[in-house]
Amino acid sequence: MQLEIITPEVKVFAGEAEAVQLPGLDGLFQVLNGHAPIISALKEGTVKIDLATAFEITEKTSDLIEKDAKDAKIIRVTIKGGVAELTNNKLIVLAE
Amino acid sequence: MPSLKEIRNRITSVGSTMQITSAMKMVSAAKLKRAQDAITQMRPYAEKLQEILGNLSATLDISDNAYAESRTVNNVLIIAVTSNRGLCGGFNNNIIKRVNHLVNVEYAAENPRVLCLGKKIKDTYKKSKFYYINDEIAPVEDIFSVLSFDNAAVIANDLMKRFVNKEFDKVVVVYNKFVNAATQDVITEQILPIVKNEQENSAATADYIFEPSKQEIVEDLIPKSLKIQLFKALLDSNAAEHGARMTAMHKATDNAKELQKSLKLSYNKARQAAITNEILEIVGGAEALNS
Numbered sequence: 001m002q003l004e005i006i007t008p009e010v011k012v013f014a015g016e017a018e019a020v021q022l023p024g025l026d027g028l029f030q031v032l033n034g035h036a037p038i039i040s041a042l043k044e045g046t047v048k049i050d051l052a053t054a055f056e057i058t059e060k061t062s063d064l065i066e067k068d069a070k071d072a073k074i075i076r077v078t079i080k081g082g083v084a085e086l087t088n089n090k091l092i093v094l095a096e
Numbered sequence: 097m098p099s100l101k102e103i104r105n106r107i108t109s110v111g112s113t114m115q116i117t118s119a120m121k122m123v124s125a126a127k128l129k130r131a132q133d134a135i136t137q138m139r140p141y142a143e144k145l146q147e148i149l150g151n152l153s154a155t156l157d158i159s160d161n162a163y164a165e166s167r168t169v170n171n172v173l174i175i176a177v178t179s180n181r182g183l184c185g186g187f188n189n190n191i192i193k194r195v196n197h198l199v200n201v202e203y204a205a206e207n208p209r210v211l212c213l214g215k216k217i218k219d220t221y222k223k224s225k226f227y228y229i230n231d232e233i234a235p236v237e238d239i240f241s242v243l244s245f246d247n248a249a250v251i252a253n254d255l256m257k258r259f260v261n262k263e264f265d266k267v268v269v270v271y272n273k274f275v276n277a278a279t280q281d282v283i284t285e286q287i288l289p290i291v292k293n294e295q296e297n298s299a300a301t302a303d304y305i306f307e308p309s310k311q312e313i314v315e316d317l318i319p320k321s322l323k324i325q326l327f328k329a330l331l332d333s334n335a336a337e338h339g340a341r342m343t344a345m346h347k348a349t350d351n352a353k354e355l356q357k358s359l360k361l362s363y364n365k366a367r368q369a370a371i372t373n374e375i376l377e378i379v380g381g382a383e384a385l386n387s
Contacts, residue, residue, distance in 0.1 A: 006140055006141045006144070007141065007245070008137075008138045008141045008142070008245040008323075008324060008327055009134070009137060009138065009244065009245050010137055011137070011140070024307055024308070025307075025308050025312065025316070026307070026308045029307070036303075036305055037303060037304045037305065038304060038305040038306075038307060039148060039151075039152075039304045039305070039306055039307070039313060040306075040307035040308075040313070041307070041308065041312060041313045041316040041317070081316075082320075083145070083148060083313065083316065083317060083320070085144070085148055087304075092144055094141055094144055094145055094148075094320075096245075096249075096320070
């Protein structure tokens with residue numbers, strides 16, 4: 001699925017993901033490819049992303065992204081709350 | 097007629113003023129670019145948030161939300177946004193004029209208070225009885241030195257809390273909206289209680305799963321959208337400031353050029369007159385010797 005993580009100041013991440021784990025208000029949940037449309041409020045926590053391809057650090061990569069030590073396909077982004085919307089296999093996370 | 101030396105000095109001084117103003121214009125152009133980028137960065141977030149909120153409020157009445165409660169207005173807070181620095185034309189004066197009008201005429205009976213963001217308005221209102229500040233906001237009052245969402249959120253959060261506690265019944269923000277580099281509009285916008293914007297409901301509402309529930313999501317989103325509204329006003333004002341300064345400095349450079357031109361003309365006139373005089377004297381002297 002396509003994933004975008006945006007804050008009011010910067011676009012943190014945009015790319016293809018296999019699965020995304022989100023800190024929902026009622027607890028952690030994970031969305032996989034082809035999930036039904038969902039809108040969810042998020043609380044403070046970490047968004048864990050399983051990428052389709054290994055994550056590469058480029059000049060434009062935000063410093064909010066944290067790479068997993070073992071698996072190059074996993075990255076984490078810490079958020080202070082927000083909301084996530086998934087439609088047509090496109091997940092948009094509005095983070096703070 | 098001023099002496100040649102005086103004119104020469106003036107030409108030099110106008111020249112150095114021109115250098116300063118054109119340098120300031122260039123600096124403002126660069127800063128304007130960055131300020132506009134910040135607005136462009138924020139836009140996708142703001143639009144998506146509006147869209148989700150619009151989606152939700154289409155099927156849900158938000159008028160019973162704590163931030164939507166409109167009650168008899170006894171206490172008004174005016175958030176006035178100016179720049180920290182001058183030399184930007186009427187940019188700050190327009191805001192000050194509008195705030196003066198709001199305080200003395202429009203909200204005169206509703207106990208108006210003014211929260212000053214930006215040094216220029218603060219200098220004007222610091223000593224007045226309308227000046228407002230509290231401990232929570234004080235650390236971020238000088239918001240334009242570090243213009244970040246987090247700082248704007250501090251202000252918004254505090255004001256939302258005070259609105260719910262009925263300390264204020266209405267909060268408006270006065271700022272310069274960025275239209276283009278040469279144009280700014282002074283805008284008075286109501287922040288609290290929230291105004292529901294009547295947008296056409298996107299008919300293509302997908303059949304969403306709501307997690308945890310519609311009601312809770314809306315309650316979570318409304319404060320976010322208020323923060324964004326304030327942040328947007330600040331970014332707009334920031335971009336408008338640099339635009340205004342750019343235009344003002346451009347005009348100043350043009351005026352200096354004009355002035356330099358006319359000074360050069362009168363310098364040359366004076367120089368020629370002096371030469372003519374000298375020749376006349378020499379010729380007159382020679383004539384006197386010959387006769």
